[in-house]
Amino acid sequence: MKKLTKKIAKRLAKKYLFKKNLDPYHFIHTAKVVQAVKIISKDKKVDKNLLEICAWIHDIGYSLDNSPNNDPGHAENSLKLLKNEGYKVTEKIKDCILNHGSKGRPKTKEGKILQIAVKFNIIDKDFLKYLIEEKAGGKEIKFLKKRTSDAVKMLKRLKSLKF
Ligand SMILES: [Fe+2]
Numbered sequence: 001m002k003k004l005t006k007k008i009a010k011r012l013a014k015k016y017l018f019k020k021n022l023d024p025y026h027f028i029h030t031a032k033v034v035q036a037v038k039i040i041s042k043d044k045k046v047d048k049n050l051l052e053i054c055a056w057i058h059d060i061g062y063s064l065d066n067s068p069n070n071d072p073g074h075a076e077n078s079l080k081l082l083k084n085e086g087y088k089v090t091e092k093i094k095d096c097i098l099n100h101g102s103k104g105r106p107k108t109k110e111g112k113i114l115q116i117a118v119k120f121n122i123i124d125k126d127f128l129k130y131l132i133e134e135k136a137g138g139k140e141i142k143f144l145k146k147r148t149s150d151a152v153k154m155l156k157r158l159k160s161l162k163f
Pocket residue numbers: 058059074100101
């Protein structure tokens with residue numbers, strides 16, 4: 001069983017998310033989630049290394065099924081890919097990956113932070129560029145509205161974290 005490192009996790013994100021048929025949103029999103037977990041966990045006593053690893057790999061499962069609304073299907077697929085690659089999937093990694101969606105109920109501190117971070121990256125220069133290049137229409141605007149309201153909810157949840 002191979003052990004995951006941050007470097008490997010980043011490599012896996014590139015390997016699985018830079019695919020021709022895959023929406024470029026996924027890699028942009030993933031890189032933003034990595035930045036967000038670093039900021040959120042800065043002053044917290046959590047496993048920052050594991051958090052960054054999970055941030056890189058949480059959505060690689062989209063490379064198996066790019067259909068929208070397949071949560072938690074893509075999260076389960078992310079774990080499947082890790083196992084196929086021969087990496088050890090610990091209980092904490094499972095908690096983080098499987099619960100990162102809106103309906104997830106993470107038990108670990110790291111899982112709670114990842115879930116918050118996933119919703120925080122909604123408007124920035126790279127995402128704006130993506131929206132313009134992809135000629136954002138009704139579908140993207142609906143998504144943006146949902147993500148914005150999720151981000152506000154997560155901001156409240158972040159304030160209530162007691163660690
Ligand atoms: Fe996801």
